[in-house]
Amino acid sequence: MLGLMQDWPLLVHKIIDHAALYHGEREVVTRSVEGPVVRTNYAQVARRARKVAHALERHGITLGDRCATLGWNTARHIEAWYGIAGIGAIYHTLNPRLFPDQIVYIANHAEDKVLFFDITFAKLVEEIAPRLPSIGLYVCLTDAAHLPDIEVPNLVAYEDFIADADPGFEWKEFDERTGCGLCYTSGTTGNPKGVLYSHRSNILHAFIAGQADAMGLRACDTILPVVPMFHANAWALAFAAPMVGAKLVMPGPKLDGDSVCDLLTAERVTMTAAVPTVWLALLQYLEKTGKTLPDMKRVLIGGSAAPRSMIETFERKYGITVVHAWGMTEMSPLGTLGTMKPNVEALPYERQLDYKCKQGHPPFGVEMKIVDDEEKELPRDGKAFGRLKVRGPAVAKGYFRGEGTGAFDAEGWFDTGDVATLDPDGYMTITDRAKDVIKSGGEWISTIEIENIAVGHPAVAEAAVIGVAHPKWDERPLLIVVAKPGQAATREEILGYLTGRIAKWWMPDDVLFVDEIPHTATGKIQKMTLRERFGKHKLPTVAA
Numbered sequence: 022m023l024g025l026m027q028d029w030p031l032l033v034h035k036i037i038d039h040a041a042l043y044h045g046e047r048e049v050v051t052r053s054v055e056g057p058v059v060r061t062n063y064a065q066v067a068r069r070a071r072k073v074a075h076a077l078e079r080h081g082i083t084l085g086d087r088c089a090t091l092g093w094n095t096a097r098h099i100e101a102w103y104g105i106a107g108i109g110a111i112y113h114t115l116n117p118r119l120f121p122d123q124i125v126y127i128a129n130h131a132e133d134k135v136l137f138f139d140i141t142f143a144k145l146v147e148e149i150a151p152r153l154p155s156i157g158l159y160v161c162l163t164d165a166a167h168l169p170d171i172e173v174p175n176l177v178a179y180e181d182f183i184a185d186a187d188p189g190f191e192w193k194e195f196d197e198r199t200g201c202g203l204c205y206t207s208g209t210t211g212n213p214k215g216v217l218y219s220h221r222s223n224i225l226h227a228f229i230a231g232q233a234d235a236m237g238l239r240a241c242d243t244i245l246p247v248v249p250m251f252h253a254n255a256w257a258l259a260f261a262a263p264m265v266g267a268k269l270v271m272p273g274p275k276l277d278g279d280s281v282c283d284l285l286t287a288e289r290v291t292m293t294a295a296v297p298t299v300w301l302a303l304l305q306y307l308e309k310t311g312k313t314l315p316d317m318k319r320v321l322i323g324g325s326a327a328p329r330s331m332i333e334t335f336e337r338k339y340g341i342t343v344v345h346a347w348g349m350t351e352m353s354p355l356g357t358l359g360t361m362k363p364n365v366e367a368l369p370y371e372r373q374l375d376y377k378c379k380q381g382h383p384p385f386g387v388e389m390k391i392v393d394d395e396e397k398e399l400p401r402d403g404k405a406f407g408r409l410k411v412r413g414p415a416v417a418k419g420y421f422r423g424e425g426t427g428a429f430d431a432e433g434w435f436d437t438g439d440v441a442t443l444d445p446d447g448y449m450t451i452t453d454r455a456k457d458v459i460k461s462g463g464e465w466i467s468t469i470e471i472e473n474i475a476v477g478h479p480a481v482a483e484a485a486v487i488g489v490a491h492p493k494w495d496e497r498p499l500l501i502v503v504a505k506p507g508q509a510a511t512r513e514e515i516l517g518y519l520t521g522r523i524a525k526w527w528m529p530d531d532v533l534f535v536d537e538i539p540h541t542a543t544g545k546i547q548k549m550t551l552r553e554r555f556g557k558h559k560l561p562t563v564a565a
C-alpha cells in the first residue's frame with residue numbers, strides 16, 4: 022500500500038522561491054568582479070533568476086541542455102544557476118583554474134550550448150571560443166558599460182540579456198530526478214569525468230548540509246563561501262544558505278587573506294568554508310596584522326586534510342570552532358563532518374583535538390565502509406585501513422556519458438579512491454589517496470599524517486610527502502617543505518621535531534626545502550608534479 026502524502030517534487034528553484042517569500046529582505050552581498058561591493062537580496066535574486074530562465078527559453082534552451090558558467094562566487098552567478106535549473110536545463114560549472122585545453126575538452130564533452138562568464142576570463146574565452154562549436158551564445162556576467170571588447174560570436178552583457186525578460190516567468194515542472202548541475206572532477210589521472218547532480222540530489226544534499234551536526238546553518242547566520250561555486254557545488258552553500266534564509270556574502274575574485282578578512286569583518290560573517298590553503302593565507306594575515314574575527318563562530322575546512330596546528334590556532338587563539346569535513350565532487354560533495362559527539366565533547370580539549378583532526382562522521386544519507394583488495398569489508402576499529410566506499414542519495418551512480426564505470430560496483434557502492442580507517446564511534450580518518458600511499462617494506466605509510474605533523478613546526482608553512490624508490494624498502498618517504506615567510510629551519514630540526522611524533526619507520530629519509538608547492542585546480546597538493554620533479558631524488562639512506 023502506498024502512502025497518501027503529496028508527491029511534491031524536490032526541484033531546486035523551490036529553494037529560491039522559499040527564500041524570496043520568507044527571507045526576501047535577507048541580503049546577498051557580493052564583492053563584484055567590477056570592483057565595488059554590491060548588495061541585493063533573496064527577493065531580487067529570485068526575480069532575476071526567473072528573468073534568466075525566460076531569456077534562456079527565448080534563446081531556445083530547453084530541458085537537458087547544458088549551460089556552462091565560468092565565474093566567481095557572485096549574486097549573478099547564483100541567479101544564473103537558479104535560472105538555468107528552473108527550466109530543466111543544466112548549469113555546468115567550468116573551473117577557470119584548469120588549463121585552457123582542459124576547459125575546451127570539458128565544454129565540448131558536455132556539449133555546452135551557452136557560456137556565462139566573468140569579465141576576468143574575457144581573454145581566455147576569446148582564445149578558446151573558436152574551439153567550442155556547440156556554444157551559440159556568450160553571456161558576460163556584467164552590464165553593457167563593462168562589456169569587454171573581445172572577438173566572440175553572439176556576445177551579450179548579462180544585464181542586457183535579462184533586461185526585458187519576465188520577472189514573473191513560471192518555472193517549469195519536471196521529474197525531480199532531472200539533471201540539474203554538472204561538474205567535472207579535476208581528473209588527476211586520465212581525462213576529467215562529469216558528475217551530473219539531479220534536482221533531487223541537490224535538495225537532499227542541502228538538507229543534509231544544513232543539519233546541526235553538519236554545517237549547522239540558521240537564518241541568523243551570515244555565510245561566506247570562499248569555496249568556489251565551480252568547486253563541487255560550493256559545498257552546498259548556494260542551496261543550503263537560501264534554504265534557511267541565511268545572509269550570503271560572495272567574495273568574487275579576491276580570495277587572498279587580506280580581502281577575505283576585510284569581507285568577514287565588514288559583513289560580520291558567522292560561518293565560512295574553504296580549503297586549507299585559503300585558511301593558511303588568512304591565518305598568516307591575522308598573525309601579521311594582529312586582527313581578530315569576533316563575529317565568526319564556525320569555519321568549515323575540507324578538500325584536503327586540515328592540519329592540527331591550523332585547527333588549534335582557529336579554536337584556541339581566535340575562538341572559532343573548526344568543522345573538519347571530507348567529501349568529493351562525486352558526493353555533491355559532503356561525506357563526513359567533524360562535529361563532536363557527546364562522548365567526544367566530554368573529553369579534555371587535547372583529546373577532542375585528536376577527533377577534530379579526523380575527517381568526521383557521516384550524516385544520515387551517507388553510507389560508508391572500508392574494504393581490502395579482495396573487496397572484503399574491514400573492521401570499524403580505527404586501526405584497519407582500506408579503500409573507502411560510499412553510497413547515498415547524493416552520491417554519483419555513474420559518470421556523464423558512461424565513463425569511469427570501474428569506480429561503481431554491482432551493489433551500488435562508489436569507490437572514493439581514498440584509503441581510510443573507521444573508528445568505533447563512526448569517525449573516519451583519511452590516511453591517503455590510494456594513488457599517493459607509500460609502501461615501505463610491504464607496510465603503508467600515511468603521507469597525510471606526516472604532512473599534518475610537519476606543519477606543526479613553527480617555521481613550516483606547508484609540507485608534502487612523496488614516495489621515492491629505495492632498493493631495500495621499495496619506497497621511502499621524502500618530505501618537501503615550504504618555510505613561512507622570513508623563517509628558516511634545517512633538515513635536522515625538522516626531523517628532530519617529527520621524532521617521537523611519528524613511528525620511527527615513518528621518518529622521512531630526507532627533507533627538501535622549496536619556495537612553493539604546486540596545487541591542483543581545486544587547491545590540493547599536486548603530488549604527481551612533485552613525484553615528477555623529486556621522484557629521482559637521491560636519498561642519503563641509499564649507499565652510493
Ligand code: ADP
Nearest residue numbers: 206207323324325326346347348349350451543
Ligand atoms: P578533485 O576534482 O580535485 O578530485 P574533489 O574535491 O572531488 O576534487 O576531491 C576529493 C578528494 O579530496 C577526496 O577524495 C580526498 O582525497 C580529498 N579530500 C577532501 N577532503 C579531505 C579532507 N578533509 N582530508 C583529506 N583529504 C580530503
